Amino acid sequence: MISGARELRAYQDEPPQLPSGSFGKNAYLRLGFEPGAHRTVLRTLHRRAPLIVQQALYWDEEMPGLPCVSIISNAGGILQGDRNVIEIDLQADAQAHVTTQSATRIQEMDANYASQTQLLTLGPGSYLEYIPRPIIPHRNSRFIQTTKIDIDPTATLIYSEIMMPGRKYYRDGEIFEYELFSSTVTAGRPSGESLFTEKFVLRPKLDRLHALGAMGDFHVFGNVVVVTPKANADQLFEANTPVFDRENGIAHGVSRLPHDAGLVFKVLAMESAPVMETIRAFWSEVRQVVVGPRVPDNFLWA
């Protein structure tokens, strides 16, 4: 249970606004994708504001049968007391792309915390790209996210997280002024066999995130998990060249996950744009190895 996490003990006071987890603060999304006659369809759509999904669009010119879903929030971000749940379920051989409409802002907090639970379930042969836009934890925010991946050995998931240091250009600049950012990603097989766990608990006011070896001088962190059959992972690993370019302020590298589960790709840079660009290039490699087509160029307005 997220609510029992030790890092939340200091944040159990109720917000003076709506009670935590009450109506309007318990957003829920369930997206169920199934193969249709010619293309995958979004068969199941349950939504409870403030998270909203309208319908699947087919905007990807390289994969015209790929349902693309944009998650929208009508709350202007994540607020204290929010308890979001997002479930994405792909049946056998379904394919889907899920993103967010804009950056996710974790708003300033003076009481309680916000949580988000994500459950990603991938059936045999399915393929999911879950590439949300960056997360911006504002000053004094407290956020905990748990992502559980249940994936068939023949399926592929590419899931990315981009973490900003805060509102970098707001007033004097907010660099690591949030109180808590806790993230746990665990993956396992439908048989119950566990694959890997990545957990970090960031408390910039207690621990120096700028320490050499942690963020160092970098501001933006991108983390991409690719769970895929070993042959794909081998091919992607061989093709990837790690970079540590201090002059241009970017570093990235790929590593193999335990139990031949796939790869993890980490990116550090000063701004979100180079991180997103680097992740897009890697995502395109993943798509080409796993499905065939490349990822189209970014929209001009994106």
Place this chain on the structure above:
Amino acid sequence: MAMSTTMTTTMGIERPSGRTLPELLYLLQFGDSALPVGGFSFSNGLESAIQEGLVDGPATLRAYTETSMWQAATGDGVAVICAHRAAQAGDIDALKHIDRLVFERKLNEETRLMTVRMGRKLCELSSVIIADGATRDWFERIKSGDTPGTHPVSLAITLAALGANRQDAFGVHQYGVATAVLSAALRLMRISFVDTQKILLDVTAQVAPAYARVTDATIDEMASFAPMIDILAAVHVKGHVRMFMN
């Protein structure tokens, strides 16, 4: 300084340390970086950090050592504490659970190889030289593939067999992380023994507050955050010129 003051004011009467002499010497033996378990062949990403110019002298080496120790404290250090508790209770299922969780949180091949190689060698050594039931049983399980055999679990079982308490086990582990980084630095960069020993003395002072932070942590609370070291490890795995293993 505090120690010498105590000694003079008590006119040579010693304060009991709460630890017998053999117990102290066991800790020295198993905390020694010369213990032949293979720790000297791994640099924890330091080799790449030096090649990239991130670590270039005493100040940056100290920072790198501190980060490595902090990551170890909140990650493997929690495993040492939990595994020590399980070893004392003789709870093999809990030890296997902890061992698997530690392995599954090593997200690059270098740290995975390092933890299982050192864990296996340490357990092999202790199963022969301590020769008690617990270390022998655990080594059989590692050999048969019943459990991955990560280093923090082997260390906890070994030190529990020697009667060391949890705090001491955590301390030995932290000391091992610091000396591994610093002894690699002596072979990889221009730095003096005096500098590395000064850093070691400084960073070991931070082990007690680190222990206080994690002393009652459960195994699911293991966490670490070192994206820069992770990327340096990826650079190291693909590196063509290197002295240390991956």
